[in-house]
Every structure is written in C-alpha cells, then in structure tokens.
Amino acid sequence: xxxxxxxxxxxxxxxxxxxxxxxxxxxxxxxxxxxxxxxxxxxxxxxxxxxxxxxxxxxxxxxxxxxxxxxxxxxxxxxxxxxxxxxxxxxxxxxxxxxxxxxxxxxxxxxxxxxxxxxxxxxxxxxxxxxxxxxxxxxxxxxxxxxxxxxx
Numbered sequence: 722x723x724x725x726x727x728x729x730x731x732x733x734x735x736x737x738x739x740x741x742x743x744x745x746x747x748x749x750x751x752x753x754x755x756x757x758x759x760x761x762x763x764x765x766x767x768x769x770x771x772x773x774x775x776x777x778x779x780x781x782x783x784x785x786x787x788x789x790x791x792x793x794x795x796x797x798x799x800x801x802x803x804x805x806x807x808x809x810x811x812x813x814x815x816x817x818x819x820x821x822x823x824x825x826x827x828x829x830x831x832x833x834x835x836x837x838x839x840x841x842x843x844x845x846x847x848x849x850x851x852x853x854x855x856x857x858x859x860x861x862x863x864x865x866x867x868x869x870x871x872x873x
Contacts, residue, residue, distance in 0.1 A: 831869040838865025 722731045727741040736746055788796035790803040826832055842861020843854040 831866060834865040834869040835862040836865070838862050838868070 723729065724731055724738040724741060724743060724745070726743040727738060729738065729740040731745060732739055737744055785794070785796055788800055790800045790807075793799070838861035839858040840861070842864070843858035845861070846852045846857020847854050849857070
C-alpha cells in the first residue's frame with residue numbers, strides 16, 4: 722500500500738507514514754491542521770512585520786528629536802555645527818576647570834614639599850649613572866610627600 726501524500730510504501734498496520742508523517746487513517750485531519758498552522762504562522766509573521774515597522778518609525782522620530790538641535794524638524798549640517806560648537810564649549814570649560822584645580826593644588830604645602838623633594842632628589846642623583854635625575858626626582862618627591870604627611 723502506498724502513502725496518499727508521498728507515494729512511498731507504508732509499513733503494515735501503521736497509523737502514520739514513516740516517510741512524510743501524514744496520518745494514514747485520516748489524511749484530511751493532517752491537512753486541516755497544516756492549514757491552521759500555516760494560517761497562524763502567516764498571522765504571526767504579519768504582526769511581527771507591523772511591530773518591526775512601528776519600532777523603526779519610532780526610532781526614526783526619536784533620533785530626529787535628539788539630533789535636531791536647531792528645531793527645523795530634520796538632522797542636517799546645521800545641527801552638526803551646533804553640536805560641534807557645544808562640544809568645543811564643553812571641552813574649553815572642562816580644561817579651564819582642570820587648570821584652576823591644578824593651580825589650587827600647587828598652592829598646597831604637600832605640593833610644595835613634593836616639588837622641593839624632587840629638586841633635591843634630582844640634584845643628588847645626577848652623578849649616579851644607573852639612577853639618574855628622573856628616578857632621583859621621583860624618590861625625592863615621594864620623600865617630600867611623606868615629610869608633609871608626617872608633620873604635626
């Protein structure tokens with residue numbers, strides 16, 4: 722006996738075809754189930770497609786709202802100029818703040834002790850070929866900071 726779906730030999734007393742899996746006793750039931758599954762998958766695919774399209778539209782609107790710095794409803798070269806100017810202003814303000822902090826730090830006693838220790842350490846280490854002035858300055862600065870921290 723042959724399968725009505727795939728035309729291959731059926732195993733005797735089998736309820737399903739060993740080759741294609743169709744229900745031998747009621748082939749219409751399998752076809753109906755397959756049509757229902759296809760319909761469900763098609764509906765799910767359409768829903769996913771609509772959701773993806775909506776998400777893409779929303780992302781585009783959000784990107785335009787964030788990037789539109791001059792309020793003309795589009796992201797263009799003018800917005801790039803505005804963003805560049807703002808970035809330069811931010812960087813300039815940050816640099817000015819860092820310079821001020823550096824100046825204030827140099828006024829501290831610890832910085833003065835570290836600088837003095839570095840000068841002495843570098844001068845002492847000049848004649849020592851292996852150590853050299855850079856290493857001497859580092860050691861001297863460390864000793865200057867230690868001296869400052871142990872003052873009472």
